[in-house]
Amino acid sequence: MRNDESNLGEFDLIARLAARLRTPTGAGVVGIGDDCAAIPHGGGVQLLTCDVAVAGRHFLPGRTPMADVGWKVATACVSDVCACGGKPGYALISLGVPPGQQPEALETLYDGVGEAGESYGFQVLGGNVSGASELVIDVFMLGEAPRFIPRGGARPGHLIAVSGTLGDAAAGLRAFRDGDDSAGSRALIRRHLRPRARVERVPLLQAVASAAIDISDGLDSELTHLAGQSGACLAIEGARVPMSRALRDFARRHGEDPLQLALGSGEEFELLFTLPPDRRAELEGADVTVIGEVREGAGVLLDGRPIVPRGWNHLRAP
Numbered sequence: 027m028r029n030d031e032s033n034l035g036e037f038d039l040i041a042r043l044a045a046r047l048r049t050p051t052g053a054g055v056v057g058i059g060d061d062c063a064a065i066p067h068g069g070g071v072q073l074l075t076c077d078v079a080v081a082g083r084h085f086l087p088g089r090t091p092m093a094d095v096g097w098k099v100a101t102a103c104v105s106d107v108c109a110c111g112g113k114p115g116y117a118l119i120s121l122g123v124p125p126g127q128q129p130e131a132l133e134t135l136y137d138g139v140g141e142a143g144e145s146y147g148f149q150v151l152g153g154n155v156s157g158a159s160e161l162v163i164d165v166f167m168l169g170e171a172p173r174f175i176p177r178g179g180a181r182p183g184h185l186i187a188v189s190g191t192l193g194d195a196a197a198g199l200r201a202f203r204d205g206d207d208s209a210g211s212r213a214l215i216r217r218h219l220r221p222r223a224r225v226e227r228v229p230l231l232q233a234v235a236s237a238a239i240d241i242s243d244g245l246d247s248e249l250t251h252l253a254g255q256s257g258a259c260l261a262i263e264g265a266r267v268p269m270s271r272a273l274r275d276f277a278r279r280h281g282e283d284p285l286q287l288a289l290g291s292g293e294e295f296e297l298l299f300t301l302p303p304d305r306r307a308e309l310e311g312a313d314v315t316v317i318g319e320v321r322e323g324a325g326v327l328l329d330g331r332p333i334v335p336r337g338w339n340h341l342r343a344p
């Protein structure tokens with residue numbers, strides 16, 4: 027911790043800033059505190075979200091391929107739209123450009139955003155450019171959903187499910203930073219540089235989910251958000267957390283517990299959701315794993331013991 031600013035907790039800061047604004051009003055309007063804000067639109071909702079990538083904090087200038095930086099910041103927005111049960115539609119981009127920045131690198135950055143647009147089905151309609159001390163790219167995105175799936179809808183008795191596998195992104199980041207180009211680490215690095223938002227799981231979420239969030243900061247902290255906003259206890263079993271063979275091999279090579287890597291791994295962009303138990307059969311064949319259940323109470327239990335999320339504090343000193 028180097029100064030007062032880095033001692034600020036991300037969520038404390040958001041609460042302080044929100045207190046300076048008028049509380050949003052209007053039937054069906056969703057303000058601060060979920061993956062997206064939302065406004066009623068037609069018979070459904072319009073979703074609004076934004077995400078930022080800052081040089082030196084979210085990517086390593088000169089090392090992280092610029093197309094991957096563009097892909098990932100767009101993916102983070104798409105993933106938030108998915109977590110609320112929506113499909114991405116349109117985006118605006120704000121760019122902060124430091125002195126001496128090579129324009130070719132920015133073109134490559136936009137190639138990555140463009141690839142994401144092709145792949146996920148959104149269009150970039152405009153944006154804004156300013157000088158800055160570091161390279162900063164901020165993506166604002168609009169999406170649409172037939173109904174808003176909130177973080178706060180988990181009820182005692184509901185099942186907790188997660189898509190895909192967890193932990194690869196954290197292992198891939200480590201392997202990338204360490205310059206570990208071994209065959210075993212390549213798939214993990216790919217997962218770190220080119221994560222994919224789970225747009226194909228949105229119809230399933232729309233059909234069954236009572237609450238949902240995407241895994242951008244880590245399973246432990248996302249469970250804590252769902253528990254807090256639902257006013258319930260989320261209890262998971264460590265043995266059920268889905269992990270890839272590549273992650274287990276990586277953990278063995280480094281003498282680490284793969285479950286700990288999986289719990290704290292951010293930028294997975296998998297979907298964590300709850301559903302009534304009588305909808306379980308609809309998960310069949312969907313690459314989704316049930317990892318626990320919602321109970322009366324508060325907080326998060328891992329194998330019966332409370333866990334404190336380490337997650338990612340976006341204001342922590344890098």
Ligand SMILES: [Mg+2]
Nearest residue numbers: 061106240242
């Ligand atoms: Mg999110």
